[in-house]
Amino acid sequence: MGNELATVPVSKRITTTVSTILGTNDHSCVSRLWDTYFATNDLDLHSYVCLAILQANNETLMELEYSEICLFLNNLPDTNMEQIIKQAHNIRAMVKARDLL
Numbered sequence: 001m002g003n004e005l006a007t008v009p010v011s012k013r014i015t016t017t018v019s020t021i022l023g024t025n026d027h028s029c030v031s032r033l034w035d036t037y038f039a040t041n042d043l044d045l046h047s048y049v050c051l052a053i054l055q056a057n058n059e060t061l062m063e064l065e066y067s068e069i070c071l072f073l074n075n076l077p078d079t080n081m082e083q084i085i086k087q088a089h090n091i092r093a094m095v096k097a098r099d100l101l
Contacts, residue, residue, distance in 0.1 A: 049088040
């Protein structure tokens, strides 16, 4: 019972964070990420998903001013979640291979 009480706020926070990061209420993207997080039993992947989203939008972000970046990140364009998840795994593998963390 104690773990369930802790899980609800964490789940709500991650869902809110993921929805905010994706700039969407598209629950299929959020559901896909949840499926991945639980399938791998690794919520640490979330940080790499964030990096993959930034990397996927790098060219656009580099052309924007700070205020425009904030707006862009709050309203991301449609995202290929399969590609983002794949890239997140690649980034994590690279970080571990280079012993960066």
